[in-house]
Amino acid sequence: MTALEEKLRDKARELGFAGLRIADPGAAAKAGDRLREFLALGHEGDMTWLRETAARRADPRVLWPDARSAILLAMSYAPEIDPLARLEAKDTGVISTYALGRDYHDVIKGKLKHLAQWLAKESGQEVKVFVDTAPLMEKPLSEAAGLGWQGKHTNLVSRTLGSWFFLGAILSAAHLRRDEPESDHCGTCRACLDICPTRAFPAPHQLDARRCISYLTIEHKGHIAREFRAAIGNRIYGCDDCLAVCPWNKFASVAHEAKLKARADLIAPKLAELARLDDQAFRKLFSASPVKRSGRDRFIRNVLIAIGNSGDAELAAEAESRLADQSALVRAMAVWALSRLLPERDFARLRERHAAQETDDAVLTEWQNA
Structure with missing residues (x-):
């Protein structure tokens, strides 16, 4: 050398x-x-x-x-x-x-x-x-x-x-x-x-x-x-x-x-809190993190999949709140998460109420296939 x-x-x-x-x-x-x-x-x-x-x-x-x-x-x-x-820890995200x-x-x-x-x-x-x-x-x-x-x-x-x-x-x-x-x-x-x-x-x-x-x-x-x-x-x-x-x-x-x-706040973040992030809050939380590259909509898509896999019926309210999200990507995964967490009768009521107003084909497909 x-x-x-x-x-x-x-x-x-x-x-x-x-x-x-x-x-x-x-x-x-x-x-x-x-x-x-x-x-x-x-x-x-x-x-x-x-x-x-x-x-x-x-x-x-x-x-x-x-x-x-x-x-x-x-x-x-x-x-x-x-x-x-x-x-x-199914109520937290990894x-x-x-x-x-x-x-x-x-x-x-x-x-x-x-x-x-x-x-x-x-x-x-x-x-x-x-x-x-x-x-x-x-x-x-x-x-x-x-x-x-x-x-x-x-x-x-x-x-x-x-x-x-x-x-x-x-x-x-x-x-x-x-x-x-x-x-x-x-x-x-x-x-x-x-x-x-x-x-x-x-x-x-x-x-x-x-x-x-x-x-x-x-x-x-x-x-x-x-x-x-x-x-x-x-x-x-x-x-x-x-x-x-x-x-x-x-x-x-x-x-x-x-x-x-x-970062201590990212080791086991609560899914319920993450699901509520709008674009501004997402950018603030991940301003110096590699996570910011996914963008808010893709990230919330992932959070909703985790919520659907949690088996925690209390998280259904967070998924339901995303049925009116501006992103079709998010709305579709909210439908899937709810289909996993709600009793069949409750999910059917939601489908009757929301599917008729949905304009995105992918989200409609989620309602139909759930």
Whole structure:
């Protein structure tokens, strides 16, 4: 290791990164083939940007021809709580662990920019910074750099960080010494595949996003198919199941970055209170959170599914109040939730009163199919 790479690692540690490794930008060439297979199967669902940016994703040198080194960094967000234990409290909503603190894009990008500016000054070469939003395949590059390996759930796993870490990347025009790639250490374990509530993994290392609860509750813009609603349980933003059961998590230490630590008010928020959020209140509650990206209507859609799964008849009043919501997405899930919570006679009375006034076909379908 040269003096520059050693200083780079020291600087990264000072900024709170748990690991830094370096790869050739073209080291993950086979990832492009896997992406094309994923798209050919239509597994991307609504995520049309994956198809639109496929050529650039397949090779960082298409994204930036001058890139000579890919620097991959890990920042832990390992929780202090048991993510799976929250699934038992049916009157509360479960927000994915990664979204319980401040938006990681903002936290990590600031640190990456600081590190990249330092590297540009030290090396005299241009740099570019990436945190999840650009067409860069961080996970295959991170595996090639040796930060971890892509587990059977397709997420990166580390022998020292488990499954709980964010990735960031810096592309540099400087030629830096490469690290050795990491090998697969999953062995015969298939805990992440077996726990998935919606069977989103057709095979090890394959994900059908259209069946994934994280995709359905965050990325999917429309009505969530009936076949998945019961399995969603009280997960209102994302899903941690396949990450939480990974045996390698026993080596992960709790995250040190204060901004990534869980907000107390988001660990177990009451479904009744969340269902009452209008757009302004939603924006205020999640102003610095990744949850804000879903928008109020999609989020309340998820909350109503959780209410429908709660088995708590007292929550029916919250669902009924959403029958007059401006969003058809919300009204439809209010109908479904009420069909699960109310006695048949009471639900029939509501249907007689509200269905005749409904103008949206999807909501009418919910009334008819309930």
